[in-house]
Amino acid sequence: MKVIKLIALLSFVFVLSCSEDRDDSPQPDSPNLIIKFKFDATQERLGNLGEPVSVATGNAAQSPSINRMSANYIEFAPTATTALGTGEIIFEGDETTTGGAQAINFQNANFAGHDETFLTIPLSQVSSGNYEWVRVSLAYQEGTIDILSNGQDITGTLASFVGYKSYITSFNLNGSTIEVNGNQAQGFWAFEALGFTTQGQAPEGATTVPNPLFNSSPIPQGSCVVTGQFENGLTVTGDETENIVVTLSFSINNSFEWTEVTTDGKYEPEIGEQVVDMGLRGLIPSVSN
Incomplete structure (x- = not known):
């Protein structure tokens, strides 16, 4: 009987020791690459070649929110x-041919x-290496701009489709539903103010796309x-822990131009002032942990 009790006691001590030695603490999650957006009205205003530019003569501009x-x-x-497309592609959005030609969905x-x-x-999905540049294909911007209407200064909401081509069924703009149901070329826009909406199209090739390279x-194009x-x-490096x-x-420095x-x-659309550019005016990427 004593032998049986001794064996049972030793077994208990052995199990307890194994339990204490086992690390049951949660393991750290695998590190991620996180992409965030920032919009800066004080950032330098660039042209298509990545050079500083002023608002064109005969035009005016404002920095949207x-x-x-x-x-x-x-x-x-x-x-x-x-070359474009030969670097490390970390994101590609959904596209469709529902509207005919291939377009951003x-x-x-x-x-x-x-x-x-x-x-x-x-981060495990990103190839190890050193990267000097980032390329971002923009698709859509939504923000507020100031306009002059019937002598009154008002604020409205502007939707700018700046991607190469967009397939749109409908979208909500500050509570108003805009029906499209088809493809729209780069430069398509819609505007809402005081419950009223309007749509338009910027000239082909007018959207500024800064490319210092x-x-x-x-x-x-x-x-x-x-x-x-x-x-x-x-x-x-592939060995990141954070x-x-x-x-x-x-840069949104005077990025809305007419x-x-x-x-x-x-900006007074009622007297024939026309939107000519809605493109962002530069990109500065930064890295942190």
Whole structure:
């Protein structure tokens, strides 16, 4: 009997020891790559070649307040000569041919506002390497602008479809439903103020798309792929234990531009002032943990 009790006691001690030695604490999650958006009205205003530019003579402009934005493509490029599509593609949005030609499927788009997260993916899905540049194909912007209507200064909501082509069924603009049910070319826009809506189309090729790598890595006309350079590069080793956060800061410095009929710096569509540009005016990416 004593032998049986001794064996039972030793068995209990052995089990207890194994339980104490086993590490049941939660394991850390795998690190992620997090992409965030930022919109800066004080950031330098650039032209298509990535050079500083002023508002064109005969036009006026204002810096909108961006509520949300969508991108359809994000790529990290190792060097200035990396051709579009040959870098590390970390995001591609949904596309469709429902409207005829291939187009961005607006109904399935991802959105983010100022200082909000647009994309989170495991870092294990990103190839190890050093990246100097980021390319972002913009698809949609929504924000508020000021207009002059019947002598009154009012604020309205502007939806700008800046992607190469967008398939849209309908969308909600500040409580008003805009029905489209088809493809729309780059530069299609809709505006809502005081419950009234209107639509329009910016001229073909008028949307500014800053690309400082125009000479070494050109982009197709109308693609809306904005390019920006990391100040100190982005390095992915594959051994990260913490998240990497890439903040994409877009310039909205006088990014909404129109032709002036009355030279007063106020957008007055009722007298024939026409939207000519809604493109973002530059991209500065930064890296943090």
